[in-house]
Amino acid sequence: MTVSVLGGGIGGLSALYYLTLRQNATKIKLFEASSRFGGWIKSSKDDKTNVVFETGPRSLRPTGIPGLATLQLIENLGIEDLVVPVHRSHVAAKNRMVYAKNQLCMMPNSLKGIFTTIPPFTKPLFYAGIKDLFTGKSKVPLEDESIYDFIARRFGEEIAQYAISPVICGICAGDAKEISVKFLFKEIFEKEQKYGGVIKGIFKSRKEKVQDANAVTANTEFTKRAKIEGWSIYRMQDGVEIIPKKIVEHLQNNENVELNLNSTCERITFKNDEVHILINGNTQISKHLISTLPSFTLGNLLEHQHPILAKELKSIQYVDVAVINLLYNNEDLLKQKGFGVLVAPSENLGVLGVIFDSCIVDSKNNTVLTVMSGGKWFDKHYGKDSSIQNIEKVALENISKILDIHEKPDVCLTHLNRQCIPQYIVGHHARIERIRKYIAENKLSLSLGGAASDGVGVNDVILSSKRIAEQLVL
Missing domain, CATH: 3.90.660.20 (Protoporphyrinogen oxidase, mitochondrial; domain 2)
Structure with a gap:
């Protein structure tokens, strides 16, 4: 069985890496349109000062199942010694600011801070928590809403405008008044809908044991370090680009892997149980295709055969x-x-x-x-x-x-x-479900990875690729 992967960013490279860990001997081909691997992850060093500049992602979080997956990938690649952790006690972890009302404002970094009135807020943040506790459950269950509306409803307009809206700018460069809370903050939204409040949901669900059959659950000494030492975030010595570079080095030593740069996909056609992929004028035939391309690019490649699917993909901004x-x-x-x-x-x-x-x-x-x-x-x-x-x-x-x-x-x-x-506009969660339902119902040999499907962060993309590779029937 031959598997093809489109896109040589962290998503495509991770998918290849995890496929090579499978016991089945599989021929895997990756096609990247540009002249380099790594996608939006790019690091460069200033010749005079040796300072590393990042033009894309620069720091990673070690928390949650996605964070664990990335830490384990780093360890498997043998580059854990290149991790530069930022501990929770570090000034960079404690001090975070927003610019609002024409002034630089420090966000509270201690329990005492929420009981004090600090700019740009007109009253202590403690009252925002009180509002959430007493707002109660929605009379009608909500399918989705914007993050701005969700936060304003639960915690007040000031929190939405001066705390959450800037955070959404940092996460996905988007407008909190448009971005879906169900997609970006799915767990918080579902707890609020179930328990009638964010704070209530957090406390009442603490004892719930969440299991994820697709996640790697075995902790190593390295992954435990992040928790024991209290890492807030971490960066990579000489830049985050070392991760995709090391994946490429690993893949180049595998005889079942074929890496191709400057390879532009021009059309994708599904025929029976095969995928015909037109690359630089030549047709590549595979049993399965993993796409980590931007959704609008994939939509254009499928439009001739699956216009309904293409329309959904191209509607993602x-x-x-x-x-x-x-x-x-x-x-x-x-x-x-x-x-x-x-x-x-x-x-x-x-x-x-x-x-x-x-x-x-x-x-x-x-x-x-x-x-x-x-x-x-x-x-x-x-x-x-x-x-x-x-x-x-x-x-x-x-x-x-x-x-x-x-x-x-x-x-x-x-x-x-x-x-x-x-941009995860309100309704994005439902759109992704429709896309995957269409693929399943039409029995297309296609898996979707990348930031549009499962989350914007590097951790999310890596975990998504890991799950695709593990669930693929070879």
């Missing part, structure tokens, strides 16, 4: 995000250390947030920042002029406004990632 890496030869520019600052959409600025890289890893006595810009509002701020020069100009203006840094950076690198993050 994606946004553009500009990543601006800044380095200043001055280690004392930040007035407040921390992980970074997220910007409330209500401020109507051209940036989503700023990550304080030099507070998280050793940056050789420099101040290193990463500005995330655009997202849902990219066209609004850059539609008429999306040149690199203008994007950098807006970024530096906002660095000055938000962080009171007026120096010119010694290094400024900008990457424009077009259509890089899917």
Whole structure:
């Protein structure tokens, strides 16, 4: 049996890796349209300072089943010594800020903080918890709603506007007033619907034993370390790109694996029990196809044969995000250390947030920042002029406004990632179910991976690929 994989990002590479762990001898082919593997994960090192810049994902969380899967992958690849953990006691884990009401505001990082009125809120956050406890259960069960509406209903408008909306900018560069709570915060939404409140749901479900037959449950000394040492997040020495690079090295040594770059898929056709994949004008025939392509790309490839499926796939929106890496030869520019600052959409600025890289890893006595810009509002701020020069100009203006840094950076690198993050608009969960139901009912030899199907984070994508590989009948 031959399995083909489309897309050489972390999703496609992970799927291949987990397939090679199966006992069955299977020929696996991967096709990547670009000239490199890794997808949106890309790390580069500044020649003069040896500082590592990330133009995509930069840190990972060790928590939950997805976090465990990634930690185990890292260990299996033999690169656990390259993990740089950030412990919960670290300033970058404790101090997180939002820019709202035209000011930089520190979010509470202790129990005492929720009983104090702090900007941008007009009353202590304690009252938000009281509101959730006394709001009660919805009279009519909800199928889905926006994260903004969900939080406003349970905790109040201020929490939705100044706390959650900036967080959604950081997670998927999207508008909390559009993003589905059922998809992005599925567990919290379901607990609220079942128990009549978020806090009630958390406490009442503590004793419920959640089992996941598809997850690796065996902890190793390495994975236990993350919990024992209290890791909040972790990064990789020399950049996150080391993960896909090591997967490629592993796969290159497997005689059943064929890796192909510069290989553009032009059409996908299902014939009986086969998949005919047109790559660079040549037809590849496989028994099964795993696609980690953006959903709109996959939709275009299927439209000639399955227009209904294509329409569903192409209806998933994606946004553009500009990543601006800044380095200043001055280690004392930040007035407040921390992980970074997220910007409330209500401020109507051209940036989503700023990550304080030099507070998280050793940056050789420099101040290193990463500005995330655009997202849902990219066209609004850059539609008429999306040149690199203008994007950098807006970024530096906002660095000055938000962080009171007026120096010119010694290094400024900008990457424009077009259509890089899917938007989980209300109803997304139901749409993904319809897509998978169509595939099953039409008995298509197709599995869907990637960020649009099971979650935006690197951990989610890796776990999704792991499950696909394990469940595939070979």
